[in-house]
Amino acid sequence: MKEFVTVIEAKKILKSQKLKGKSAFLPLQKSLGKITSTSVLAPMDVPSFDNSGMDGYAIAWDDKGKGREVIEVIQAGASPDFVLEQGKAVRIFTGAPVPQGADTVIPQEYITRTENMIFFERDEFIRGANVRKKGAQCKVGWEVVPAGARVSPGTIGLLASLGMREIEVYPSPKVTLILTGDEIIDLGNKLNPGQIYNANGPSLEAYLELLGITELTILKVKDEESEVTRVIGEALEKSDFVLLTGGISVGDFDFVKGSLEQNGVDQLFYKIRQRPGKPLYVGRKAEKLVFALPGNPASVLSCFIQYVKPCLLEWMGNSDAWSSPKFLPIEKRFDKKVPLTFFLKAKIQDGKIHLLPGQESFNLLPFGVADGLVEIPQEILYVEEGSLVAFYPW
Structure with missing residues (x-):
């Protein structure tokens, strides 16, 4: 238990907590921005069959004939079940499977065609030209996404092309935000003398959303010790992180610190030699972290950015959560x-x-x-x- 720590000491204490959420499988559409907890291995070869990289004509390179008879048209999605014979060619389109016996595609702009015959200059091509070979991108078992990678739209497209519907990532934590202070009034209501609008709630909610945290519960509690204790207890039951604003100083109506102790929260530190945001309390109960932030909005945001944000990012698997300035x-x-x-x-x-x-x-x-x-x-x-x-x- 420490009081009046320095900024360096506070960050050292928080870094030592080493909290990280349990990984879970999420649908691809829900995984954007999350961090992979394990490497992702390809479940199939991609491409899964030899296919054409061009609109053109598929031929067998070893066939030395000057002209070839066009016997078939193969579109993308087709399943050719024949072997291309010597002296023959097929009209083929981008992405379509190359039939057995063919190994090269000549782009249509290089072809001279007369009725069912095609002609081209061999010297301009090599064997295998414009054919995407099976497994050219990746083969079964290859690592396609490493552990610790942030899921981007490109990641989602890659995994979808592999037929994968979900990915194992660190999900967002469940967060409860508790707003204290009888003087705090919700937006849309008329202020009476001595009252102020709720700025901390919307600003923290916006920042949490910016970090990709969507499971957020916001509670407003009266400045009564029993109520503060009850609400903190309920929040600890269902949350990974509990954030409080106000009520952490030493005034007659500041019940947060005592209520945290009654709920079995172990103090990591209380008060930091900084401005703004000196009366910051951080505690831990089992695998849950509690941040009791000051009440002044500027202090709240400053403390959130410096201490809460990195802990949330680390919980979500970010290796650079405590990045240097x-x-x-x-x-x-x-x-x-x-x-x-x-x-x-x-x-x-x-x-x-x-x-x-x-x-x-x-x-x-x-x-x-x-x-x-x-x-x-x-x-x-x-x-x-x-x-x-x-x-x-x-």
């Missing part, structure tokens, strides 16, 4: 008066980092145009103009 020059000098790690909203312009006005934890205006967050480490009290700073894009 980019380093870009800062447009002008920045000073800070306290030895905390600062996360600052910023925009990239002309290859430089421009810090945005309105960096207070309550202020969401810079999030409307920011490209990501800049990290100024705890031990650095100022950054000179042009110095490289760590930048985390959205």
Whole structure:
């Protein structure tokens, strides 16, 4: 159990958790963006038969005759059941099976045809020209998709061409988002004095959707200890990740920390030497992670991007979940008066980092145009103009 950890310590603790979801078979149409948990082996040869790569005429290369009689037309989807004899040819179309006895396709634009006879110049071709051989793409048992690969539309097309209807991947986790605070009012309702609109719910829901997480439950809980404890217990029963906003500080109506303890959640750390988002709590119960985020919307998003997002991605099998930031020059000098790690909203312009006005934890205006967050480490009290700073894009 740790309190007031540094950003480096917090990330080290989270990386050490090594949580990963259990793999499952999903239909191809539901697997987009997921990570493969095992390598995928081809269940068949592709192509599964020799076929034509061109519209043209299939011939036997060893047949030295100057002309050939066209005896048949073979379209894609046909099943020719004859052997091509010497001196014969077949009209064939792209993708159609090449009949036995034929091994070369001459494109139609190189053919001179008179009635049922064709002629062409042999010197312009070689044996096997324009024939896609069986297994040329892959053979049974070949690895066609490695483990740890992100499923793209191209992946889905490849597997569909192999006749596969599903793929084993790391599915998205089940997430419950619990919003605390009696002052929080849902959108569409009129605000009374002392009330604020629910910004944390929609912003986190959008970010979770961006990560491909669709199994999300959003709950609003009253600032009553028994209710907070009950709702957290229910969320832990059915979720892989539980996220809370607000109620994690030390005020008279901040019941989250105590309610987590009552539900058997083991604290990993509480409070980070950073701004914004100091009162961040992270705990674990069995294979479930709990993030109790601050209440201020800017703090919520900053903590989510730095700590929650990588854990979710790691759970879903992403090997680069804790990817390193980019380093870009800062447009002008920045000073800070306290030895905390600062996360600052910023925009990239002309290859430089421009810090945005309105960096207070309550202020969401810079999030409307920011490209990501800049990290100024705890031990650095100022950054000179042009110095490289760590930048985390959205």
